[in-house]
Amino acid sequence: PNRNVEELAQRRLDNLTKPLGSLGVLEEIASRLAGIQGQALPKLPKEKAIIVLAGDHGVTNEGVSAFPQEVTPQMVLNFLRGGAGINVLARQAGAKVVVADIGVAGEPLEYEGLISCRVKSGTDNFVLGPAMSQEEAVKAIETGIALVQQQIHDSVALVGTGEMGIGNTTPSAAILAVFSGLNPIDVTGRGTGIDDTRMQHKAQVIAKAIEVNRPNPKDGLDVLAKMGGLEIAGLTGVILGCAARGIPVVIDGFISCAAALVANSIAPLSREYMFASHLSGEQGHRLMLELLGLKPMLHLDMRLGEGTGASLAFHLVESAVLIINEMATFDEAGVSQG
Amino acid sequence: PNRNVEELAQRRLDNLTKPLGSLGVLEEIASRLAGIQGQALPKLPKEKAIIVLAGDHGVTNEGVSAFPQEVTPQMVLNFLRGGAGINVLARQAGAKVVVADIGVAGEPLEYEGLISCRVKSGTDNFVLGPAMSQEEAVKAIETGIALVQQQIHDSVALVGTGEMGIGNTTPSAAILAVFSGLNPIDVTGRGTGIDDTRMQHKAQVIAKAIEVNRPNPKDGLDVLAKMGGLEIAGLTGVILGCAARGIPVVIDGFISCAAALVANSIAPLSREYMFASHLSGEQGHRLMLELLGLKPMLHLDMRLGEGTGASLAFHLVESAVLIINEMATFDEAGVSQG
Numbered sequence: 023p024n025r026n027v028e029e030l031a032q033r034r035l036d037n038l039t040k041p042l043g044s045l046g047v048l049e050e051i052a053s054r055l056a057g058i059q060g061q062a063l064p065k066l067p068k069e070k071a072i073i074v075l076a077g078d079h080g081v082t083n084e085g086v087s088a089f090p091q092e093v094t095p096q097m098v099l100n101f102l103r104g105g106a107g108i109n110v111l112a113r114q115a116g117a118k119v120v121v122a123d124i125g126v127a128g129e130p131l132e133y134e135g136l137i138s139c140r141v142k143s144g145t146d147n148f149v150l151g152p153a154m155s156q157e158e159a160v161k162a163i164e165t166g167i168a169l170v171q172q173q174i175h176d177s178v179a180l181v182g183t184g185e186m187g188i189g190n191t192t193p194s195a196a197i198l199a200v201f202s203g204l205n206p207i208d209v210t211g212r213g214t215g216i217d218d219t220r221m222q223h224k225a226q227v228i229a230k231a232i233e234v235n236r237p238n239p240k241d242g243l244d245v246l247a248k249m250g251g252l253e254i255a256g257l258t259g260v261i262l263g264c265a266a267r268g269i270p271v272v273i274d275g276f277i278s279c280a281a282a283l284v285a286n287s288i289a290p291l292s293r294e295y296m297f298a299s300h301l302s303g304e305q306g307h308r309l310m311l312e313l314l315g316l317k318p319m320l321h322l323d324m325r326l327g328e329g330t331g332a333s334l335a336f337h338l339v340e341s342a343v344l345i346i347n348e349m350a351t352f353d354e355a356g357v358s359q360g
Numbered sequence: 361p362n363r364n365v366e367e368l369a370q371r372r373l374d375n376l377t378k379p380l381g382s383l384g385v386l387e388e389i390a391s392r393l394a395g396i397q398g399q400a401l402p403k404l405p406k407e408k409a410i411i412v413l414a415g416d417h418g419v420t421n422e423g424v425s426a427f428p429q430e431v432t433p434q435m436v437l438n439f440l441r442g443g444a445g446i447n448v449l450a451r452q453a454g455a456k457v458v459v460a461d462i463g464v465a466g467e468p469l470e471y472e473g474l475i476s477c478r479v480k481s482g483t484d485n486f487v488l489g490p491a492m493s494q495e496e497a498v499k500a501i502e503t504g505i506a507l508v509q510q511q512i513h514d515s516v517a518l519v520g521t522g523e524m525g526i527g528n529t530t531p532s533a534a535i536l537a538v539f540s541g542l543n544p545i546d547v548t549g550r551g552t553g554i555d556d557t558r559m560q561h562k563a564q565v566i567a568k569a570i571e572v573n574r575p576n577p578k579d580g581l582d583v584l585a586k587m588g589g590l591e592i593a594g595l596t597g598v599i600l601g602c603a604a605r606g607i608p609v610v611i612d613g614f615i616s617c618a619a620a621l622v623a624n625s626i627a628p629l630s631r632e633y634m635f636a637s638h639l640s641g642e643q644g645h646r647l648m649l650e651l652l653g654l655k656p657m658l659h660l661d662m663r664l665g666e667g668t669g670a671s672l673a674f675h676l677v678e679s680a681v682l683i684i685n686e687m688a689t690f691d692e693a694g695v696s697q698g
Contacts, residue, residue, distance in 0.1 A: 038445075039435065039438055039443060039444055039445075040444075040445055040664050041426065041427070041551075041552035041553045041663070041664065042553055043553075044552070044553075044641075044662065044663045044664040045445060045660075045662055045664055045668070046641055046660045046661030046662040046663070047659075047660040047661055047662070048660060048662065088379065089379070089696070089697075090696055092696055093695060093696050096693070096694060096695040096696060097377065097695060099693070099694070100377055100688060100693040100695060103688070103693070105377060105686075105687060105688025105692065105693050106377055106378075106687065106688070106693075107376075107377075107378055107383060107683060107687055109686075109687075110679075110682050110683055110686045110687055111679055111682070111683070113682075113686075114675075114678065114679055114682055213379075214379035214382070215379045215380055215381075215382075301659075303382075303384055317659075318659065319658060319659065319660055320657060320658060320659070320676075321385075321639075321655075321656065321657065321658070321659050322383075322384045322385040322386060322657055322676075323384030323385055324382065324383055324384040324385070324386065325379070325382045325384070326378050326379065326382040326383055330383070334675070334676065334679060337452075337672070337675040338658075338660075338672065340452065341448075341449055341452055341672060344448050344449070344451075344452055345445060345448055345449070348443075348447075348448045348451075349443060349444065349445055349447075349448055350438060350441070350443025350444070354443065355434070355437070355438040355441070355443050355444075356434060356437070357431060357434040357435060357438060358427070358428055358430055358431050358434060359427075
């Protein structure tokens with residue numbers, strides 16, 4: 023981002039008819055977007071997209087989720103038919119939903135409208151060894167980058183991250199445990215809704231996986247390959263692709279934030295392009311956001327994923343653009359300054 | 361609100377293709393709206409309005425604000441011309457901005473588009489005695505009720521509260537101090553941006569006003585009349601009017617919340633119609649929301665007032681309506697339940 027342009031934007035914000043800094047986070051978003059776009063008056067995005075990546079997880083064999091694995095392809099179909107939460111919220115926000123199979127388990131999915139870019143039919147069970155090879159992790163990242171490049175080519179200028187994958191809070195919590203150095207029990211949550219006993223089991227599974235794989239917390243790619251999953255790797259690519267092309271990317275919840283941690287580890291500058299949407303109900307999410315230095319805008323106790331939080335935050339990103347462009351200055355309005 | 365209908369709505373929400381309760385506050389909003397509207401599938405509001413009431417405060421003589429009193433009518437003009445923050449955000453939300461002079465100081469304002477319903481030309485300095493008489497407080501409440509009745513007559517089905525009045529965080533903090541029984545220094549904030557010294561002075565002014573007036577914390581009308589202000593009294597009426605007519609009312613920030621405290625004190629059932637929009641940067645706001653038992657949706661460190669937070673929250677209220685109406689159920693989508 024261009025710091026000089028950010029400062030120019032902040033100067034304009036300071037002259038608008040309101041007490042200094044009184045629009046809080048909206049002002050931060052406006053000046054960050056100005057820096058990213060390289061113009062003091064940032065523009066509204068022409069097109070917006072939520073990129074929803076689907077993948078499965080070998081670790082579901084360990085009984086870490088409340089839902090069976092068959093739900094992943096079922097929900098993919100639901101996304102394509104427009105009946106899922108993300109479809110409803112993206113429609114409201116004027117964003118399209120881009121759905122890709124990057125790592126669903128089983129036979130290839132032949133659904134109309136689905137982008138097929140499967141790197142592997144689900145990760146391996148990370149309790150027994152790496153979730154995927156480094157080559158597969160790189161390929162999944164590259165797939166995410168290619169997806170976002172295509173969207174940018176199609177005039178998308180604001181991207182939100184989304185995902186679907188039964189069991190994917192488990193690798194996400196594992197990634198957080200590795201980067202934070204904390205005990206798995208302190209970063210493991212209820213996912214789609216497991217009870218205390220199953221949550222303790224989930225934390226033990228994560229501890230075991232870390233012990234077996236010994237990921238290096240200084241090496242984002244190593245952490246990603248060993249802990250998984252494919253949709254997390256793909257979203258890492260989406261985030262890196264946005265940063266490389268200078269497009270803001272709105273990070274959804276817990277799983278998306280795991281991808282953001284990996285992206286930040288691989289290329290710390292990518293953080294400058296991330297906007298945190300909401301604080302999820304999933305334990306550990308707050309810590310992820312703190313590690314990234316990002317402030318969530320929405321506190322709605324949501325834990326659905328799919329990009330639902332990102333989609334809600336699109337309204338707020340646009341609010342910030344409208345504010346800096348349309349509010350009158352003290353001079354224009356003839357209002358006395360304090 | 362109709363509890364049976366609320367339960368019907370929750371049952372539908374539980375059957376939508378998502379983990380139980382995973383849309384958090386959006387689900388609460390959807391079922392509350394169902395109960396308020398008396399139909400399990402609540403409708404989007406036909407029209408939306410932010411009602412912005414302007415008033416002045418005799419206590420500004422004590423030097424409690426960073427801005428001079430002349431800014432109140434200047435900002436009223438800015439609202440009418442469309443250049444203020446609330447104009448930008450209300451346009452985005454598809455809401456109209458209704459601007460009324462309920463208690464600005466000085467000569468009557470002759471601005472096109474302004475609703476003139478002045479009860480008194482600014483409150484009296486509450487350090488010396490009551491901000492207004494009980495009769496004036498009642499008249500200001502009735503004025504707010506009449507304003508909202510007119511809006512409902514014009515098809516408005518979602519109302520947000522807004523205000524403008526230099527110095528009005530002072531009576532708001534005073535109202536909070538009285539209802540909470542806390543020391544003024546613990547509930548006083550920086551308003552439009554005063555420094556530590558001025559903030560301590562502001563707290564002393566509030567302590568003095570409480571000592572002089574001895575408002576009865578069990579009597580909302582007594583607290584309102586003695587502490588002020590006229591726009592707070594008017595917003596109390598707006599909230600009571602919404603509750604009486606069964607319309608949801610989105611509460612903005614610190615000053616609007618002071619009005620909500622008074623409304624709650626006068627008619628506790630009115631709380632059922634209130635939706636908290638954001639957690640403001642103003643110290644004390646969190647406590648107000650706790651006293652009301654309301655959860656703010658947005659955490660944006662905003663402290664502008666005008667209804668800006670309420671306007672942002674309109675999107676989220678509509679998101680909740682769309683979710684319960686448009687998402688597919690497990691059966692419809694052929695998705696396995698956990």
